[in-house]
Amino acid sequence: MDNQNGVVEQIIALEWEMFTSVNEGEARASCQDDRVTFEGMRVAQFGQWSPEAAASYLEDLEAACLCGRNLAEEKYIHMMRTTEPSRYNALLSRITATSDTIRSLAQEISDILLEQTRVLFEDYPYTSGQGRPLYSTFDYAGISVETYQLGELLTYSEKTLTALKTHITELEKKGESLAYRILENTVKFYGYESLDKAEAATKERADKAGIEITFGCCAGGTCDV
Secondary structure, eight states: OHHHHHHHHHHHHHHHHHHHHTTTTSOOOGGGGOHHHHHHHHHHHHTTSOHHHHHHHHHHHHHHHHTTOOHHHHHHHHHHHHHOHHHHHHHGGGSOOOOHHHHHHHHHHHHHHHHHHHHHHHHSHHHHTTSOOSSGGGGGGSOOHHHHHHHHHTTSOHHHHHHHHHHHHHHHHTTOOHHHHHHHHHHHHTTOSSHHHHHHHHHHHHHHHTOOOOOSSSTTSOOOO
16 A cells, blocks of 8 residues: 555656646646645545556656656647637647547546446535536536546556556446545545535535535436436
């Protein structure tokens, strides 16, 4: 576990350097000065990866640094494919071309995690409703889980994607969800003992404020999936 923590720390250090240099020369976003939250969110994610997947992604980051790639910038450009198509086309030359295998693996993993997240939106609507909308069709309301997730997956190498898919599959065989584990890690960063505790507290606050949760998979409508 100590070695895993060390790998995650190295991942976050390299990612932070990439993240803070996005939009270099332009106005900085406030989140680019909030390293504490950045680290909390990324630890919540990578702390639940397998050692093999984490080590492989660290290799991706190190290789990117050697050739001057910024994987954070590439992630955001990939996301523009659905959020800002004209800008995406203008910036396309700044991202490394992805192979058909990488695109296929990224989409497959995204689909699995999206289904796991859909379940979380149903089981923990108040906690899940605090974040992004689920599907890319709701990108107009904020960048969706689907768009953000696929954009990031497309920056991973084939080796990392393969290791991550293996990890997700092995968890599912044991009846476990990677998306659940990451969300529970996230609420623990915010001081909650568990996802159930976070849901209860968030629901109580919403009830007191008279807020109705209609956000998520169906955005207030009916859902066929």
